[in-house]
Amino acid sequence: MSIGKGGYRVIAYLSVGLAIAGAVLPLLPSTVFILIAAWAAGRSSPEFEAWLLNHRRFGPVIANWRHRQVVPRSAKVLACAMLCVSWATVYVVGAPAWMLVLLGAFFCALGGYLLSRPSC
Template identity: 50%
Template sequence: MSRTGYFVLAWCCVGLGIIGAFLPVMPTTIFIIIAAWAFAKSSPEREQWLLNHARFGPALRNWREHRVIPLRAKCTAYSMITLSGLFSMYMLNAKPYLLTLTLICLTMVVIYIHRHPSVPRQLDNSSS
C-alpha cells in the first residue's frame, strides 16, 4: 500500500474512533491503534499528533509500551461481545454450526482481551 493509502486509512480510522467515543456500541481504541500504525507508515508528524493527543494519547501510549487495555474499554468490549452473542443466539438458532463458530470467535476475543493487563505493570525497585 502506498503512503497515501496508509494516510487515508489513518484518517478514516481517526474518524471512526471519534464516532466510537460518542456511540457506546462502537469501539474507539482499536480504530485509534490502527490509525497510529497507519500514520507511522505515512506521516510521522500525524503519528506524533495522535500520540500526544489529550484524549487518545495516553491509551495509545499505554498500548504501545505495555500492551494495556483500560478497564473501561474491557468492560465495554465484554458488554458488546455479550450482546453480540445473545443476538447471534437469537438470529442463528436454526443454524447451530454458525452459532457455534460465532460463539467460539467471540470467546477467543474475550480471552485475548482478558489476557492483557488493565494498568501498566510497575517495576518494583524497593525489593532490591
C-alpha cells in the first residue's frame, strides 16, 4: 500500500508542526518529529526537504542522524527525563497497573534504544 506524495507531504508538515509544538511543550520530542518530517519530505517534496536540511536548527540533527545515526547528548538527556516525567504523571493520575507496566516496558525499551545510539 502506498500513501503517495500527498500523504507523505501531510506527514512531513504535521511532523514539523509537532516538532515546533515540542519546543514549547515538554512532553513532545522535537527531534523525533524532525527526523520523521525529513524522511517524509524526502519522499514528497525535494524543496521542503532542502529547507529542512538547510535550516540552522534542524539541518545538523537530520544530517547527524542520516550519516551516522547520531543523537545529540542533550536530546538523549531531555528525552529520558521526559519519559520519566510522563510515566510519573500517568502514575499520579491513577492509571491501572497493567498500563503502568506496559508504559514502563515501552519507555525502558525506547530509552535503551536511544541511549544505545552514538552521541555527538
